[in-house]
Amino acid sequence: MFGRRRREEPAAPAEKAGRTEREEAVEETQTRRSGPWDSGEPYPERERVDLGGLRLPVDPGFEVQLNLAGDQIVGAVVVFEESALQVHAFAAPKRSGIWDEVRADLAEGVRGAGGTAQEREGPFGVELAAQVPTDEADRQPVRYIGVDGPRWFLRAVISGRAALDEEVAATLEGVVRDIVVVRGDEPMAPKEAIELRLPPEARQAVEQHAAQGDVPDLKPFERGPEIAEIR
Template sequence: MFGRRKKSGSAEDVADEAREAEQVVDELDGTEAADGPRRVNLPPAPRPDGPWDISEVSRPGEGRVDLGGVFVPGVEGMELRVEVAGDAIVAATVVLRDSAIQLQAFAAPKKEGIWGEVRAEIATGITQQGGIIDEVEGPLGWELRAQVPVQLPDGTSGAQLVRFVGVDGPRWFLRGVISGQGAVQPEAAGLLETVFRDTVVVRGEGPMAPRDPIVLKLPNDAQMVPEGVQQEDQETSRFSGGMGQLQRGPEITEVR
């Protein structure tokens, strides 16, 4: 309940009331910007369909690959790759036919989401490179659909279509980068979007600075296969039959 404070007329009370009034104005101004709702520095939104925090799932390893910082859902026919920065594994990429989604988890503030802020930084970086950005509300919430400038094999310039998706959780942020046909045709992205939603994030209780990547690890019985090299015998691997083998993929550049 809120009670009305008695006014004493003192300078201290007047100053307190002025500060409260300024706070209310700031909150109201932040709710609606001139061009629409404010999308940065908001508390994490509800996640009724995932991605999940480890505290929200009773059996995270059931049907998922344990990579330490995240549990990635297993999908029939998929190939799982890991991305390395230095000596640390910081991202996992699920490749499914001619589409892929890269998953990367970061630490985040306790009461404030960072996806709106990260979106703005990604958009700025791509437009500065000559790319085109479209911010839309998609199946996974607010996302960026980008045309990123690339150099084609024949030396000419082209553009790659990419979708950046993200969700804020309790003290963590999960980012997905969808490429291939999943970034072009919505019907090709459905399974990748399901993988993103059903991912479980393990933030841990230790102190981490906001935006620090949540480091991943290989499962105990996994083998690292260099990119482009095929395993001759996958029958003995628990990643066979739809899970694929773990491969070391291209290193990523974190957007800060």
């Protein structure tokens, strides 16, 4: 999905020296009509929840939940019509993607747990269609989607009704297409999770509740998406 843009003339050394690696990586991405988008490239405006490393599209009827590892936010989940879209963003090398490697590891893990996994072509390229064992001794259909961006990798997991229902899946695929990844310029190891954080209004609510000694209810929006914690 991301490729190098053909250029007639290479940039002058002085011009290259004035650009960061981030700007060079974005310049080399192919001009596209849909995302996921990099924060350094033009992208369409729409309502999004600002989670720091991710700007997540939201619509009425969505519930947004946050994945926590200890006190760190490592991912987000969009719940919609008995379906869930889980997204995580990671650092990646500048010149190569990691989806092939990650996909192979995911398939091995699913099969090792007693499930099945098969590669197939999807709207974002090669994806993994899996049947994942559950606690109820049953198997749950899951789609693993990966997108290699400029110095980042986005992993999306679709489960529930949308894993089988194309109409519902299209809504969640639309979310993936409009995600904006904010990689930043700081050095990061490949596969290191890009830091996420609560949006400003949610942080304010947490701080107010903490000052009062209450357990925060992370639902800062009066309409549209709701934000909750998942540990």
